[in-house]
C-alpha cells in the first residue's frame with residue numbers, strides 16, 4: 001500500500017495534522033492498541049473532501065474515530081487511515097430552538113451547554129464519554145434516553161455524493177447502533193431541546209451521575225459496556241450470575257463493580273481484552289445458553305477472533 005505517497009499528498013493538501021504510525025493506545029479510552037498506519041486530523045470541510053479523494057486515489061482504507069471510547073484497536077494496529085474531525089467540527093450554537101453542533105464536539109460539553117441555557121432533553125447523556133459523532137453512530141444512550149430521541153437532523157459527507165442532510169426520523173436507529181455510519185462521515189447534527197427548569201435539570205443530572213458512580217468503574221481505562229443487553233435481559237446480570245466478575249486475562253479484568261465492564265488494570269494488551277471477551281462469552285453461553293453480542297467496535301485484525 002503506497003502509504004508514504006498518500007501521507008505526502010495529504011500533508012500538502014490539508015490543513016490538519018498527518019501522522020504516520022500513530023499509536024492508537026493514545027487515542028482510545030481502553031489505552032490499548034497498536035499503530036494506525038496513518039492518523040489524519042480533518043480541520044475543515046475542505047480537508048474532508050481533499051483527504052477522502054486522496055485516500056480513494058491511493059487506495060487506502062479509512063475509518064473515522066471520535067474519542068475512541070467505544071473502541072478496541074488490535075495490538076497490530078490498523079493498516080489504513082484513522083480520520084479524526086478537528087477544529088471546524090468542534091463548534092456548537094443554539095439556533096431556532098435547536099442545539100446545532102459539529103460531530104467532534106464532546107457530548108458532555110453539549111450536555112453542560114443545554115443545562116446552562118436551561119434546556120431539557122439531554123440530561124440522560126451526562127457522563128457518557130466521547131463525541132457527538134460517536135454518539136450518533138452508536139445511538140448512545142441509557143435507560144433514560146438515547147440519541148434517537150434527540151436528533152432532528154444529521155449532516156453527513158459521502159465521497160461520491162458530497163454533503164447530505166438526513167432527518168432523524170429517516171435514520172434507522174438500533175440498540176447502540178445506527179445506519180448513519182453506512183451513509184458517510186457524520187459532520188454535524190441538530191438536536192431538539194426544550195425549555196426546562198434549571199433546578200430540575202441539575203437535580204436530574206446529579207442523580208444520573210450519582211447512579212453511574214455507584215455502579216460503574218469510573219476513572220478506569222475501559223470502553224463502557226462491552227456487550228449489548230440481549231432481548232429481555234441484562235448482559236451485566238448474566239455475566240455476574242455466571243461468576244465473571246473479577247475474571248482476569250493478563251492486564252484485562254472484568255470489573256468487580258460491574259460485570260459488563262472490562263477494564264485495563266495496567267499493562268493490558270488488546271489480545272488480553274479480546275481473550276477475556278471470548279472467555280466470558282463462552283462462560284455465559286455454557287451456563288445460560290445466551291450468545292452475548294459485543295457493543296464495542298473493533299478496529300484492526302484480531303488473530304483469535
Ligand SMILES: Cc1cc2nc3c(=O)[nH]c(=O)nc-3n(C[C@H](O)[C@H](O)[C@H](O)COP(=O)(O)OP(=O)(O)OC[C@H]3O[C@@H](n4cnc5c(N)ncnc54)[C@H](O)[C@@H]3O)c2cc1C
Nearest residue numbers: 066067068069070130131133134135137140141186223224
Ligand atoms: C466509562 C464509560 C462509560 C460509558 N457509558 C456509556 C453509556 O452509558 N451509554 C452508551 O451508549 N455508551 C457508553 N459508553 C461508550 C461510548 O462512550 C459511546 O459509545 C460514545 O458515544 C462513543 O463516542 P466516541 O466519540 O468515543 O466514538 P468512538 O469510540 O471513537 O467510535 C465509535 C464508533 O463510531 C464511529 N464514529 C465516530 N465518529 C464518527 C463520525 N464522525 N462519523 C461516522 N462514524 C463515526 C466509529 O467509526 C466507531 O464505529 C461509555 C464508555 C465509557 C468509557
